[in-house]
Amino acid sequence: MALLSVNDLSISFGGLKAVSNFNMQLHKNDLAGLIGPNGAGKTTVFNMLTGVYLPTSGDIQLDGKSLVGLKPYQINHRGVARTFQNIRLFNDLTVIDNLKIAYHSHARYGLLGAICRLPGFYAGEKEIHEKSMELLKIFKLDHKYDELAKNLPYGEQRRLEIARAMATKPRILLLDEPAAGMNPQETHELMELIRWIRKEFDLTILLIEHDMSLVMGVCEIIYVLDYGQIIAIGTPDEIRNNRRVIEAYLGEEAS
Ligand SMILES: Nc1ncnc2c1ncn2[C@@H]1O[C@H](COP(=O)(O)OP(=O)(O)OP(=O)(O)O)[C@@H](O)[C@H]1O
Numbered sequence: 001m002a003l004l005s006v007n008d009l010s011i012s013f014g015g016l017k018a019v020s021n022f023n024m025q026l027h028k029n030d031l032a033g034l035i036g037p038n039g040a041g042k043t044t045v046f047n048m049l050t051g052v053y054l055p056t057s058g059d060i061q062l063d064g065k066s067l068v069g070l071k072p073y074q075i076n077h078r079g080v081a082r083t084f085q086n087i088r089l090f091n092d093l094t095v096i097d098n099l100k101i102a103y104h105s106h107a108r109y110g111l112l113g114a115i116c117r118l119p120g121f122y123a124g125e126k127e128i129h130e131k132s133m134e135l136l137k138i139f140k141l142d143h144k145y146d147e148l149a150k151n152l153p154y155g156e157q158r159r160l161e162i163a164r165a166m167a168t169k170p171r172i173l174l175l176d177e178p179a180a181g182m183n184p185q186e187t188h189e190l191m192e193l194i195r196w197i198r199k200e201f202d203l204t205i206l207l208i209e210h211d212m213s214l215v216m217g218v219c220e221i222i223y224v225l226d227y228g229q230i231i232a233i234g235t236p237d238e239i240r241n242n243r244r245v246i247e248a249y250l251g252e253e254a255s
Contacts, residue, residue, distance in 0.1 A: 001064060003028050003204055004080075004172055009048060009058035018044045019228045022058070026172065031198050032206045033219035035239075037248055040225040042208045043085060046174050050082050051075045062172070073105070081170035083161045085177045085208075091150035095141055095160055098149050099132040102167035132167070138200075139163040139193070155186035159193070166197065173197075175207040179214045187211060191218050216240065224248070 002025040009022040019041040026032060034042050047053040049060060051072040060067045067075050090098050136142040139159045144152060149160060158178055165173055178194070179187045191214055198205050209215045215222060216236040224232040224239060226248040232239055239245055 002026060003030075003063065004049075005059075005061045005064075006049070007059045007061070009045070009055050009060065011044060011048060011053055011056045017228055019048070019225075022225075022228075022230060024223060026204050026206060028171075028204055029198065029202065030204050030206075031194070031218055031220050033215045033222040034206060034208045034225065035210075035212075035215055035222060036225035036231075040248075041228040042225055043176060044228075045225070046082060046176055046208065049075075049174060050080060076105070076168055076170075079169070079171035080174065081165035081168045081172070082174035083158075083165050083176055083178060085180065087157050087161055089149040089157060089161060089164070091148065093149060094146050095149055095152065096129075096132050096136065096145040098160060098164055099135055099167050100128055102164045103128040103131060105168065135163050135167055138197075154181050155183070155190075158182065158190070162193070162197075166201065170203065172204045172206065175205065175209075177208055177210065179209055179211040182211075184213075187214055190214065194218050 004024070004026040006022060006024040009019060010017065011019050022045060034045060036042055044053065048055045049067070051067065051070050051074070055068060062078055062080065067078065067080070070078070090101065093101070133142055133145065136145055139162065141156060141160055141163065144156065149157065152160065158181070162175065162178065179190055182190060194205060194207070195218060197203060207215070207219070219236060222234060222236060222239045223230055224242070224245050231244045231248060232242045234242065
């Protein structure tokens, strides 16, 4: 059975049908891409998968259970985490505090434990600190744990955002344009990182990306959207040579 099964998902905004009959099956450990010209509907798909938008029709199932109608935090607790096209860090918090917030959303001690500073609170805090440092090490940000997020260079902010998503222990990670604003060297390192976290954390990854070197370099299966509809699904080689895909991108260049 597919881990994530998306069936005939559609959404309209007023008269605009932004996504029509979107279907997708992601299996455990898949590394998939979602591409398409500007305005094709890619982020809208992510927003439906994560509960930001309620689909007009269709279903999204994780392990056979519907996610439709759940709040974003509930979907996150079920195992779906994401990053955003425009980085959304807590800019005035330190690097490590950005991670601790994500861990706290899954902390075992309750509000009473925190307010009354019960023993479980201190044990929990120590564990969260240690886990945050471990994750920062993986993302090569441990030496910057004490810096404000806003002072990190752009590529590091993107890495911190992925680390924060990983702190919620997802089974599926959705990355919205992870290479945006990165130079070729940073993009190359990001590719390695994506491959590595998929393997290390036994993760399923779906990414939106305009950087074709990254998409073609890491994704095993690619879904192509144009005007809200899937126009092709295939391996990087199949997609590279697909006439409809080439035409969709040529149309974008011409406009
Ligand atoms: N909340 C909204 N209200 C109205 N229209 C919306 C809303 N969200 C998205 N749209 C429209 O839906 C369409 C798809 O937008 P979306 O942002 O999903 O495209 P995209 O493929 O992610 O584009 P890009 O690559 O430029 O980020 C666009 O026409 C957009 O204007």
